[in-house]
Amino acid sequence: MTDLQDLAVTTGAPGLPGGDVSSSESLGLEAKPLSPSRLAWRRFRRHKLAMLSSVILILITVLCVFAPLFTKYGPNQLIRVNGVKFALQHPQHGHWFGTNERANDMWSNVLYGGRVSLAVGITVALASTAFGTVVGVLAGYYGGWLDDVLMRITDLFLAIPFLIALILLTDLPASQPWAQTIIGPSHSVRSIIFIIAILFWMPVARILRGLVLSLKEKEFVEAARAAGASNARIMLRHLVPNCTGQIIINTTLAVAAAIVTEAALSFLGKGVDIFTPTWGNLLGNNQGFLESNPALVLAPGFAIVITVVCVNFIGDGLRDAFDPKQLSV
Amino acid sequence: MAIDAETLEEQPEPAAGDAVLEIRNLEVTFKTEDGMVSAVRGLDLDVRADEVLGIVGESGSGKSVSMLAVLGLLPPTATITGSAKFRGLELIGRKQKELQPIRGAKIAMIFQDPLTALNPVHRVGVQIIEAIKAHNPDMSNRDAYNRALELLELVGIPRPRVRIDQYPHEYSGGMRQRAMIAMMMANDPDVLIADEPTTALDVTIQAQILELVKNVQERTHTAVVFITHDLGVIARIADRVQVMYAGRTAEVGDVETLFSGSKHPYTRGLLSSLPALAGRTGKLQPIAGAPPSMLHPPPGCAFHPRCPMAQVLCTQEQPPLRAIGAPQQLSACHFADQVPDTRPGT
Numbered sequence: 001m002t003d004l005q006d007l008a009v010t011t012g013a014p015g016l017p018g019g020d021v022s023s024s025e026s027l028g029l030e031a032k033p034l035s036p037s038r039l040a041w042r043r044f045r046r047h048k049l050a051m052l053s054s055v056i057l058i059l060i061t062v063l064c065v066f067a068p069l070f071t072k073y074g075p076n077q078l079i080r081v082n083g084v085k086f087a088l089q090h091p092q093h094g095h096w097f098g099t100n101e102r103a104n105d106m107w108s109n110v111l112y113g114g115r116v117s118l119a120v121g122i123t124v125a126l127a128s129t130a131f132g133t134v135v136g137v138l139a140g141y142y143g144g145w146l147d148d149v150l151m152r153i154t155d156l157f158l159a160i161p162f163l164i165a166l167i168l169l170t171d172l173p174a175s176q177p178w179a180q181t182i183i184g185p186s187h188s189v190r191s192i193i194f195i196i197a198i199l200f201w202m203p204v205a206r207i208l209r210g211l212v213l214s215l216k217e218k219e220f221v222e223a224a225r226a227a228g229a230s231n232a233r234i235m236l237r238h239l240v241p242n243c244t245g246q247i248i249i250n251t252t253l254a255v256a257a258a259i260v261t262e263a264a265l266s267f268l269g270k271g272v273d274i275f276t277p278t279w280g281n282l283l284g285n286n287q288g289f290l291e292s293n294p295a296l297v298l299a300p301g302f303a304i305v306i307t308v309v310c311v312n313f314i315g316d317g318l319r320d321a322f323d324p325k326q327l328s329v
Numbered sequence: 330m331a332i333d334a335e336t337l338e339e340q341p342e343p344a345a346g347d348a349v350l351e352i353r354n355l356e357v358t359f360k361t362e363d364g365m366v367s368a369v370r371g372l373d374l375d376v377r378a379d380e381v382l383g384i385v386g387e388s389g390s391g392k393s394v395s396m397l398a399v400l401g402l403l404p405p406t407a408t409i410t411g412s413a414k415f416r417g418l419e420l421i422g423r424k425q426k427e428l429q430p431i432r433g434a435k436i437a438m439i440f441q442d443p444l445t446a447l448n449p450v451h452r453v454g455v456q457i458i459e460a461i462k463a464h465n466p467d468m469s470n471r472d473a474y475n476r477a478l479e480l481l482e483l484v485g486i487p488r489p490r491v492r493i494d495q496y497p498h499e500y501s502g503g504m505r506q507r508a509m510i511a512m513m514m515a516n517d518p519d520v521l522i523a524d525e526p527t528t529a530l531d532v533t534i535q536a537q538i539l540e541l542v543k544n545v546q547e548r549t550h551t552a553v554v555f556i557t558h559d560l561g562v563i564a565r566i567a568d569r570v571q572v573m574y575a576g577r578t579a580e581v582g583d584v585e586t587l588f589s590g591s592k593h594p595y596t597r598g599l600l601s602s603l604p605a606l607a608g609r610t611g612k613l614q615p616i617a618g619a620p621p622s623m624l625h626p627p628p629g630c631a632f633h634p635r636c637p638m639a640q641v642l643c644t645q646e647q648p649p650l651r652a653i654g655a656p657q658q659l660s661a662c663h664f665a666d667q668v669p670d671t672r673p674g675t
Contacts, residue, residue: 035496036450219445225402226440227460227512228433230426237459241450 043321050317053310064114071108075277079103097299113277120262125254128200136208154202169195170270187273245322256311350376355411366623368394370576381553383567387620391576392556401428434464437513438522442529443506447497454493460515480511503534522554575631582658592660
């Protein structure tokens, strides 16, 4: 046996039966333990498009968040040249995207507008995913009447015509004081975030419910219960961490969808009030100048498109990273 | 039924200790679309301190279900009646919350498939520490970590300092079952229920895990309930054996007694269908027929349709479990005294 063991060590033959496990296994064990998230990060890094998108998105975010460092004008600052309003200018040095009819610098408007658009997108995604996760995990884990009630409510929300509900809800706080106390004044950023979020959580709830339904039959859940774990512990420590991949993917895709939704609402004049720059508002406010000053429309338009495309590519990359078995199409 | 309980109690207690887990007249019924399925029909079972009790039976004989019922781990579709006392404490009819301090701390359970019994997203060490802290919330992280290391050493995991930080997918099947055992031994339970822990493993690993369970039992003096359908496994590990058929006890006794002087035709049938024993005649002797449907269990003795010794009485009356043969041996057969002393086939 000793000869065989020595042989196993010198030749690196794995797992000779009867040989001490440590001697044959020590070969590959010096590396750091590979956590599921580390493995996912490894696969994500191989996804070139997603990596490129991440870089672009980080760049956009930095530009927006630190907007004052990249522009000397405020978004609503009147620009005068020799005492004359410098309105509807074409792109030029100092005003990369030109100026609009109110003589505001468009570059600074796009940057400051991005702050609101990104904030709406990210907040809506986080809030709706969190809420949807809670609903889905509770429904899937407990099943029975709670599942029925929660899933019928989910169905109900899915049956609501999305855009019409959005538009109606945005005006609600103006007429209903109770709505104003809950979601803030009409057309405030807060109210828009709230309204989009309550129409965004349903897909996540459904996905998480399905995932939990299959996960809760796994033996590690039964083992946890046999070890004396409470329901809350099983959900928080065992079920939710196993759904991390899906939760992250859905959050990412919800960011893109929320940005588009906010832009659509604002474009229709039903979003954030028109004097606050958002990418949707900039599109809506300047739509009349598409022919005379195309930069005024193209700049916020491309900002939306580039951001959304990047976010979606990142979502794709994350999906591949967390679910390597699924073939990327 | 009362007779069964009395007969069991009349048995002199072994020196090893009192019963830590006493199951009396346990019945488990599942409501299904086809009707009521009685999975366990009046089971009496004693687990004594510091022993390995083997429970043998075919699939569907109620081995696992009765143990899950004791821990309250069955789905709500199950109706459970009877009594299961852990050190005098009634467990049946308790709320989930009341059972949580028992599970894992007093009675622990390991399962069949080690590949899925560990949570894939947490490090093995974290899961063991969690099991420790679930019942010792005041223990410091350092102490819990050291205890986890100790446990990994106890179950023979090489290089525990490296292994403790690894994820389940970096463990082999046998190691995962070892880690499960470590997790379940974390709180020094009085009873460890092992539900076919070796079925999903290949034969060499199976032998190692059996050795490990035996070893851990000898060092910790935890009572072990070993559920299996493999008599070979029972012979290697158990001190006492309880043979189950169709949700009831067929025979109970010391492992040597049952293997050499069984007083129940079902146990006889199981033994003679073992390849090692049948080797002498050159031919396997399976038990004729199939296990009964628990939707409509046969009247009288559930084994009578397959029993070579069956008589009219067997189709009418359920045989009580009564003392016969060797000390501590109980058999539920009307004609237990007529079961031939020599093994069939020799």
